[in-house]
Amino acid sequence: MDRHLTRILLIEDDEEDYILLQKLLAKIPAARYDVQWERTYEDGLAQMLAGEHDICMLDYMLGEHNGIDLIRIARSLDYIRPIVLLTGASDGDEIDIQALQAGADDYITKGQMQGELLQRVIRYAIERKKAEIEREKLLSEQFATRELEKRRSEFISMVVHELKTPLTSLKGYAQLLRKRYVPGTNEQIARLAERMDSQVNKLTGLVDDFLDVTRITAGKLQFREEYFEFDALVNEIIEELRPTTERHTICREGTTGQTIWGDRIRIGQVITNFLSNAIKYAPETDRILVKTSSDGSTVTLSVQDFGPGVPEEEQANVFSPFYRLEDLRTSTASGLGLGLHIAAEIIRRQEGQIWLESEEGKGATFSFTLPLDREHSTLLGDEADSVEQAT
Ligand SMILES: Nc1ncnc2c1ncn2[C@@H]1O[C@H](COP(=O)(O)OP(=O)(O)O)[C@@H](O)[C@H]1O
Ligand SMILES: [Mg+2]
Incomplete structure (x- = not known):
């Protein structure tokens, strides 16, 4: 033996x-x-x-x-x-x-x-030490991974911040070019400036989405809340997006007549994403419906399109980060698959609900409801503001 x-x-x-x-x-x-x-x-x-x-x-x-x-x-x-x-x-x-x-x-x-005790003491001490070292190694590996993860997300958020600065300048130049254009003179320059502006907007949108997701991951997505007229916000966003599509007619159905408490910009961001998704992912249709209503304690908004929709088995996934459907017809649409994830986080933090109804081939309807009013303090807004600036 x-x-x-x-x-x-x-x-x-x-x-x-x-x-x-x-x-x-x-x-x-x-x-x-x-x-x-x-x-x-x-x-x-x-x-x-x-x-x-x-x-x-x-x-x-x-x-x-x-x-x-x-x-x-x-x-x-x-x-x-x-x-x-x-x-x-x-x-x-x-x-x-x-x-x-x-x-x-x-x-x-x-x-x-004596023999048996001695043998046991020796064996146990060796085995225990082995297990202890094993455990420590595991712990330190976990720690190193977390450290690395933290450094990586700090790095990403730094990169994104660095991208923002030149983008903002570029946007300014593009707008300046458009303003300097004298009607009846060089048409081509006007068209190029316009395209440049819209491409810069796309890029800014991607960078902003990325920035928001790094904030969500770090638990630093902040809100700046106020009372605002919900209908006015909806109209504003529709007007903003109308020029981005030649094909679609965006129709508004119903009004809420409500003033609500919340982060106007963030809620606007959700509506913008619903609408720009409808434009991007239902490219071969003409009509997009924006329906709003109120039951006296909440407002509801839906954006309905008549495009390919989202298959049943994928519906639960569209709100996950980095999720994009594989669809050849729309695979050229720009996006990182972050918009709906951010939207879901915003609506959750504003104490509302967000959901999708869709039948494949018949279109998709993305909706949210938000409470009109809820517990709030302006202090929270102020605090949030200073934290936001610190990031
Ligand atoms: N109206 C829609 N019709 C069909 N699919 C959609 C629609 N809106 C979103 N999707 C699907 O959900 C995915 C996630 O959307 P989103 O998070 O806004 O990311 P992005 O717009 O960057 O692709 C999209 O890539 C698309 O596959
Ligand atoms: Mg989107």
Whole structure:
């Protein structure tokens, strides 16, 4: 039978105790031990650090030195092998506790040393240490991953911020060019400036979505709340988006007549995304309906298109980040698949509901409801504002 060899480093100033240990170990039937014996504190420490053994057993009394000090020093020098302290019956109280606190894994009283107990103490100390190291490794790996994750998202958010600055300038130049155009002169320049402006808007939209998602992930999406007229916001957004599509007629159905409490810009962002999705993903249709209503305590808005819709099995996914349907007809539409995820987060934070109804081939209706009023404090808005500026 192949008996596994356990290498023991024994630090013991008393030769008789060394011989006794050898004898006891030799009697253990199912294991083989190799004992390396060191007599002094200094040689012991040197051998510990050399690390050519599986376990260290050391005496509490080492000449004028104390085994517990040796344990402490070895541990402070990153000694990772298991340590078992050997104590005499007369060594006094609480050495066991001191030993464990200093970094020993177990202790055994010399008077009680006999084969089976000795074998068990050695085996357990080795196994426990192994498990402990394994656990620490796992923990530190997890920690490193989290650290990396954090650095990565900080990096992304920095990159996105850096992209914003030149984009804002570009947008300004494009608008300036359009304004400088004198009607009846160079048509082509006007057209190019217009296209440039719309491409810059697209890019700004993508960057803003990305920025919002990094804020959501970091728990830093902030809201600036006020009372505002819901219908006016809806009309404003429809007017804003009308020039972006030649094909679609955007029809408004119903009004709410309500003033609501919430973040006007963020809620507008949700409506913009619903509408621009309808324009992008139902490109071969002419009509988009924007329906609004109120039941006296909430407002409801729906954007309905008559395009390909979203298949039943995909409907639950459209609100997940980075999710985009694979559809050849619309695969050229620009987008990162973030808009609906951000919309869902905004509506959730504004204490409303968001949902999708769709029958494949017949179109999609995206809706939300929002409470007219809810508990609020202007302080929260102010705080939110200063945090937002700090990001
Ligand atoms: N009106 C719609 N009709 C069909 N599919 C849609 C519609 N709106 C959204 N989708 C699908 O949901 C996905 C996610 O939308 P969104 O989060 O706004 O991302 P993006 O607009 O960047 O693609 C879209 O890529 C599209 O596949
Ligand atoms: Mg979108």
